[in-house]
Amino acid sequence: MTAELWLTQLHENGYRLTDARRAVVDIVEKSTRALTPVQVYDLARRKYRALGLVTVYRTLEKLEELHLIQRVHQPQGCQAFVSAGHGHQHLLLCQNCGRVEFFDGDDLDTLTRYIAQKTGYQINEHWLQLFGLCMDCRKN
C-alpha cells in the first residue's frame, strides 16, 4: 500500500495529515493514468465530499516537490500528473486510454555523446517518451 508511504513522506517532511490530503493521495497513487487537477478533484470528492479544488492544487504541488508524482507532457496538454517513476525511467503512453507505463534500460549514451561532439553542447539531461496503443486498446 504505497498510499501509506506517501502519507508518511508528507508527514516526515513536516506536512500534516488531513482527510483532504488522504483523499487526493489515494486517487493519484492508485491511478494508472495521468490525471489533471480537475480529474483528481472529481474522483477524490467521491471519497471526501467537502474537498476543494484549491486543496487539490496545493496537494499536487507538495507531492511533486517530494518527487512522488511527476507532470506528464502530451500533445493535448501538460497539466496532468502520474505517480513518479523511480530512478531514471521514461514514459510509455497509450494514445487511446491514456494509460501510463514506465520503462528503463534506454541507452542513449552513444547518441548523446555523438550529438554533444557534433554540436559542441554539454548535454545534461534527456526526455524520452513513447506513444502507442496498449494491449487492451489494440484489441478494438
Place this chain on the structure above:
Amino acid sequence: MTAELWLTQLHENGYRLTDARRAVVDIVEKSTRALTPVQVYDLARRKYRALGLVTVYRTLEKLEELHLIQRVHQPQGCQAFVSAGHGHQHLLLCQNCGRVEFFDGDDLDTLTRYIAQKTGYQINEHWLQLFGLCMDCRKN
C-alpha cells in the same frame, strides 16, 4: 529567405498577406530560440507597432497548422514555439540561453522494438529531447 516561403505557404493555403502576419513571421522564422506569444508580440511590435496580441495567437495557430512552427515542451512551460524541424528530427535545448537546435540520426528502433515486445504496446511515435548548455554558454 525562408520568411518569404512561409508567407507563400500562408497565401497558397488561402490566407491573406497582411503587415501583421509579415511581422510575426519575420520574428518567429528568424529566431534561434523558442518564443512565447508575448515574446513574439513584443519583438514584432518593433516592426509593426499596431500589432495586437490576439493576432499573434491567431497567426501562430495558422503557422502551427501548416507545420511551419512547432510547440516546445520544457520543464518551465509548454507555451513557446520555434520553426519546425524537417522530417523526423529532435530537439536539443540550451538550458541557459534557450537556444534550440535540431538533430536527427537517432536510432531508437532497437529500443522501441524491445519495449514493444516487453509491454505488448504497439508503439507509434516517440519524443526525444536533449537539454544542456550550448558552446557559448559553456564559456561562462
Place this chain on the structure above:
DNA sequence: TCGGTATTGAAAACCATTTTCAATAATTAT
C-alpha cells in the same frame, strides 16, 4: 486536553488564451 499554527474551502484575483464585434484592408471580379 490544550494551544499554536498549518490547512482548509470560498471568494476574489490573476493571467493566458479565446471569443465577439464593428471597422478595416486584401483579394477578386469587373
Place this chain on the structure above:
DNA sequence: ATAATTATTGAAAATGGTTTTCAATACCGA
C-alpha cells in the same frame, strides 16, 4: 484601375485554469 466581397484586424469582453487572500477549522506536539 475600381468596386465588391469577405478575411483580417485590434479592442474589449469572456473564458478557463491556477493562485492568492482570509477567516474558520482541525492537526499534532506538549
